[in-house]
Structure formats: structure tokens, C-alpha cells
Amino acid sequence: MSTHQTAVTAAQAAVGFRHLYLRQLIASGIPRSEIADLERQISAGAAVTMPPHLAELGDMLALLGNAAAHGASLKTTLQLGLWEQHKIIYRLDADLANDLATVSDKDVLHRDVLHRLPHPDPYIHLPNPIIFTGRSGQATEVRGFFISGVRYDADSPMICSTHHPQRQYLALLFPRLPYDTLDDTAAGHETPEYEFSRIQLLFPGATATLGELIADTQRRFRDHTGDMPREDVARLLRASIAPILYTCTVNPDIRQTAAGRSKRHRRQGKAVAMYDLGYRLGSAIRSWKAERASVTATTGSGSTKRPHWRKPHLHTFRTGVGRTETVMHYISGIPVNGYTGADKPVVIPVRK
Template sequence: MSSHIRMTASAADMVAMIEASSQRNIRSFDQPARTYIDAVGHAARSGHTPQITGDVADLLRRNPRSGAYLVLTAHQHAAVRLWQRHRITYAIDRTLWEEVGDTDPDDILPANLFDQLPHSDPFVAFPEPLALDREDDLVEHIVGVFVTGHLPASEGDDAEADTSGCGTIATVTGDILHVGQCSTHDSGRAAISLLFAGVMYGADGRPHLKNGVADVRWTHIAFTMDDDQSLADLIDYIVAEHGDRVPANASGGIAISVKGDLTLMLRRAVSLIIYLCAENADIVAAPRSSANRPRGRRPGQQPKAPRVLNVGYRIGAQLRTWRATIRRASTASTGLSVRPHLRKAHFHTYRHGKGRALRKIRWLSPIPVNFHGHDADTTTVIPVA
């Protein structure tokens, strides 16, 4: 089985596992809490900001940890409900993942960049998990991120709203992020919302189970980018302002994210989202397995299969060919003063449209230098979806 077929299957299996774990987690709450969680999911899909009910507000006062867990579970449910509308799942080529993660963080990004996300409310499956040490000898494997929108606070909310030029939407009641998710393409969206899914593993390297299903933890953060700025500045601002207390769903309470962990998570996730927004992103629909073709659903049937899109598989294959040529050239005499190498990739903003008032971003892939005479294709191919 080829690597891209394995990655496609892995991405589909991962998001299906997360979906099942999410449903099992919701069923662990009593009926009033489930009613609130379900209302939040409906509100997200209709583009409304739900009010925190009296029962939930009372729980937040009496038992902040349990209240926080309930509100954050509602965040998670809203993101999954938004994803279920289109079920878009991006499977990322491992080589592209490495290359985009190494793109210059000082490249300036246009403020309207995230309006150009090609699909609504996707799940981005990481080709390799980000392993983070957690409590009780557990290791959290961040396997992907749900990308949704976030609404501004409603009038009269018992919350404080920060909608400044960049950073986290700090719409909070106490330390709890206000639940106001919406579609990435909702006209009322004020921010981009990221919900990281982390699968817990024990010291034995096996998945940690809760109630018989995978123990999935969630970390939520939302951010705005109203001004042109670099990726480095955006991440530095978020971490500096909110890195000490990022809402994370951990064993029924709020987890404090280590700033270094948060920086790594944001760097990887936001870099990939920027690539997806590039007009020349290499995105191709993955073929569906006959065993996974969606069928009409009846109560009790399995949900539809995710719609998997392969990202970076063509340019990733090209990069691997070039790198293999570089390795061979490093052990041979080339007669060149500068051996074959790749010039670093970067993002570049272009102006277009009437009066050049519109802007779009392109990812300029690595450029092969001094490859003439070697067996690699020297043409720089930047696929266009």
C-alpha cells in the first residue's frame, strides 16, 4: 500500500475515532447538561451565540472545575457538529508537513488570509502526532485540529471581550472561554477557532482508555488577525497574552498548557492552515474505498465516512526526489563550486483585482539549485488545486 493511501486511511480512521469518543463523552453527562451541550451544537450550526443557562452558571459558581469541563465539552461538541456538516478531513503529506513547518515565520501574512480557507470547518489530521508529556505518566499525542469560526460576544453577556488586532478572543466568564463557535465561512465570524484533539497514551505506549474508548483531551484557542503581520508575531502575541491559562479539557477540569507546548501546537497548526489558504495549495480529493462509501443512514447505523482530501502529495514526492539527489551529490564529486541544494520555501503575498486592492497568498516551494546533470527533475512544480 502506498504511503499516501495509508495516510488517507489513517486520517479517516483518526477522525472517526475522535467522533466516537466525543459522543461517548457527552453521554457521560446527566440529561440537563446534555441538553445544554446539544443546544450549543445547534447554535453553532445556525450561527448564533448561545447563552450560558442558569443551571450551567450555577454549576460554574458552585463547582468551577465541573462547570469548566461542561463548557469546554460544549466547545468540543460544537466543533464536531460543524465538521459533520461537510466532513472535510485533510490528510497532510509528511514531507510537506516538515517543509511548511520550516517556512520562514517572518513572512508577512495578509489580514484577510483566513477568509480564503477553501473548505468550511475542516479537521486537519497531522501526519505525525505532537507528543507532549502530561500528568500521571501519560503522554498526549496531538493528532489534529478542528478549524471553525468564533463569534463576538453578544450584547449583555456576563463576559469581557477583547477583539483587538490579534491574539486570543478573551471572551470569558471567570476563566471560561465563552461558547460562541460558528462556521469558518459565517459572515459574522470574528475569529478563527482551533480545537486540538489529543489522544492519551500510557507509559506502556498503549492508548489510555476511559469507559472503554480512547481518552481524547481537547485544547481550545481562538484568535483574530485584523492587521497584516508575521506568523511569528501572531504566535508570540497569543502565547504572551494567554499561554499561562489556555482552556484544555483534562480529567474534568482546566489544564494549564506549558507555553512551549502551546507555541509548538500553534506553529504547526497555523502554518498548515496558511498553506491551505494559499491559492496554489496542492489539494486533491482522495479516492474512496468501496468499503467506506457512505450509505443512507438509519438510526443505529454508522455515520458517513469522512471526505478525505490529500494535501501536498505531489509536491511532497517532488521534494523527496530532490532530497535524494542532494544526498547522492554529497558523496560524489560534482565539479561545482556550489553543490545541488534547495532554496528555502516561503509564503508570498500578491496584489490583484481592480486597483490591486485584493490580496492572495502563494506558497513558493523550495527551488532546486545546481541540479543540472543529475537524475532529478529540475523543473520546479507548484501544483494548483
């Protein structure tokens, strides 16, 4: 499959869980109108009143000890429903992903920057799947993740859009599926059985270093990872948090593609808004890598030093009248010594 097809298949196959669960609710006697009403309330961001049949089902499952599983499935269904409203996919460039992976844990961040997400409720598709082997020996993979918001309704956390004015923090939803089964889905075979892990991306204070944010998130994520080893959870968090922070920087490198918007896709209900994340920066990094193997630079002292890549970092600062606005810049990795293309700037159009 092409990278576009893989991204679309990964997102829409995960959304298949939502349709399956909705069918199960309807089969259990929940009217379609109640489900539609609940989703309208979530979409509108209004105060949420649980429809009567869904409320009765929740009470009954609570008596049977199954309320937690039902609540988690309902939250997952509502979160995937938010993505279906806009169908935004960010396709992360592989070389930018590698660059982001080297950002220092000591970079200081401010929680306000997470309100700069360019588009509502996107799905970020990772360039390479994150593969896990649990203690049971079963290999699973994460191809990407969905982002939505969480707000408080009568002191209870409620799923909402990332762009809801009362959104408090972000919720990340990771679909996990058996390793190497996504291609079977694209070929029209049976949809693989998904498991979902949800975390809340919540700053421990007004500011935190990247390392503190990952560590704090990992502590709260511990109860939602099944048998995933601790080091695998850390890998998952670093691979997901850094791209989110990058999209929230000033003028991120994002370009909408024409893929996925054909008349055939719209007719089939498969049209998506696909954005390449880091296609200019990624190209610049690849150009430097192509020259690195054959170029050797000599320092002024006469010693020989191979060209290298200076690590990137996230820089947060205050701006505006009275320095009341918090913004974040991404200072990308810089080629040092011997890169003949170093004087060719990477031009990223300013986002209006």
C-alpha cells in the first residue's frame, strides 16, 4: 500500500470499532435516536444528559460489575465519532519523526501551547508502526493515534472537541491491533480485533520539561496499558507527544495533499483531509543525509571531524502586549560541517 492508503486504512479500520459497538448497543435495545442525541450533545459541546435507555444500561452493567468496560467503549465510540466529523489525518514524515525523537528531555514547555493545534480532532499517522511484545508473547502494533479534548461537565470529565472553548486537556486514543494485520484489512479481509488505550495529556503544572511531561503521563497511563512493559510505554509516549507538540508550534511544516478528496472517495464516504507533516523539513534532512557519508570536513585546528547533526529543541517564550501569550518554536536539527546544502534555507509558508 502507499503511505496515503496505509494512513487512511489505519484510521478508518480503527473507526470500524465504533460502528461495531453502535450495532451492539442497538441490538441490546438502545434506540438509534438516543445514540444520535448523545453524539449531538458531545459535538455541540453542551451540557450532557445521558439518554434514558443508555442510563438504564449503565446502571444495569454497574450491578453486574461491567460498567468500566461499557464506559470505556462508549468513550472510545464518542471519541472516534469526533474524528469522523472532520476526518483530519496528519501523515508524519519519517525523518522529522526521527528528528523529534532526539529533542532533549530538558526542554521546558508551557501547557498553553497545546491550544494551538491547527485542526480539530486529528489522527496522527506514524511513519513506522510501534511494535510491542507483551508479557503474554503476543505482538501488537500502534500505527497512529486520535486526539480529542476533555472538559468538565458538572465536575465530571467529558469527551469534547480539541477546539471546544472549555477544553481542559487533550485525550489520546491509541488503537492497538495484532502485528502485521493491517494489510489484510486493506485487502478486504475481516477487520482485526482492536484494543484501545487512552491517556490524558495533562501538564503536572503550568510548565514542565518534556521529560517531566512524559514521566507524569506514564504514571497515569499505567492502568490502561494491559501487559505492556514500562519501557514500551515510554517509547509510545515519546513517539506521540513530540509530534503533538510540533503541530502546536508557531508555523509548523504542514501541507494539505490532494489525496483522498476525489469524487469516488466522497461518494464512498471515504474522503479525508490529508496533511503532510514535515514534508519540507524531512526533505532537507534527507538531503543532508545523502551527502553525509561522502563528505569529510576539516576543522581549523587541523583535526578531521565528520559532519554531524546538531540536536533540535523546543523553545517556549512569551510574546504580545504585556507578554501574555505563550508560543513555542521548533528549532530543527542543524547540519554542522561539510553539508553543501546548508546555505539553502527551508522555507515554510506562514500559516494565517
